[in-house]
Amino acid sequence: MMIDVAFSVRGETLPPAYPFALWKALLARQPALANIEHLALLPMRTAPGRGEVILSGRSKLALRVPEADVAQVSELAGTAFEIGGRPLLLGNATTRALQPYPTLHAHLVHSLEEETAFIASIQSALAALGIEAPLICGRHQRLADGEQAVQGYSLVVHDLKPDASMQLQGVGLGENRFLGCGVFMPYKVISGLE
Numbered sequence: 166m167m168i169d170v171a172f173s174v175r176g177e178t179l180p181p182a183y184p185f186a187l188w189k190a191l192l193a194r195q196p197a198l199a200n201i202e203h204l205a206l207l208p209m210r211t212a213p214g215r216g217e218v219i220l221s222g223r224s225k226l227a228l229r230v231p232e233a234d235v236a237q238v239s240e241l242a243g244t245a246f247e248i249g250g251r252p253l254l255l256g257n258a259t260t261r262a263l264q265p266y267p268t269l270h271a272h273l274v275h276s277l278e279e280e281t282a283f284i285a286s287i288q289s290a291l292a293a294l295g296i297e298a299p300l301i302c303g304r305h306q307r308l309a310d311g312e313q314a315v316q317g318y319s320l321v322v323h324d325l326k327p328d329a330s331m332q333l334q335g336v337g338l339g340e341n342r343f344l345g346c347g348v349f350m351p352y353k354v355i356s357g358l359e
Contacts, residue, residue, distance in 0.1 A: 166262075168235050168260050168261070170227065170260055171225045172227070176251060176253040178214060179248050180218075181216070184206060184308065187248050188343050203337065204229065204230050204342065205228065205229040205345070208272045208348065209224050209226060217251075229263075229348065239260075242255055242256065242258045263331055266325070267323065267330060269322050269325065269334065271319065271337070271338065272319055272348070273347075274318055275316070275339040280302055280318065283318055284300070287338065290338055291333075298322050299323055299324055301320070303318055315341050322349070
């Protein structure tokens with residue numbers, strides 16, 4: 166069973182491609198994170214700024230991990246980082262159990278394919294998981310920090326049965342979940358779409 170471990174954060178801004186530097190900083194502090202199966206960094210709630218993203222009082226840093234790894238990940242509480250030259254302090258850790266939402270959204274699912282091939286790949290991946298549900302492909306996106314880059318599409322999967330919703334949130338889709346790719350979160354209700 167997967168659990169979200171969320172930390173309050175203190176900081177003002179981060180670079181737009183912060184996941185690269187953040188993952189590197191997390192690994193430097195706790196190298197064992199690299200060995201946690203299906204670990205995912207959830208996208209942080211931010212607002213766009215000029216050449217940066219702005220953190221708010223509601224911003225959280227959250228990692229989705231197996232229940233057995235919650236205690237280890239929670240040890241990151243109180244850690245201070247420098248992300249792209251900007252300070253970030255993790256506060257206390259709280260846990261959130263995943264809930265079976267019928268509609269899930271991934272901000273970015275990694276893919277080098279054009280849209281039609283991407284949709285076919287996602288349908289195959291869902292079928293391999295035993296999940297039958299309609300999907301909506303969003304816009305193409307690219308996340309780059311000058312040295313590394315990932316690209317793909319946003320994706321909504323809807324009309325999910327409870328077991329399928331929990332499974333998709335637990336394992337995600339595609340590569341680079343440690344950068345926030347292929348991580349599914351609850352989304353506004355979409356149903357009955359053709």
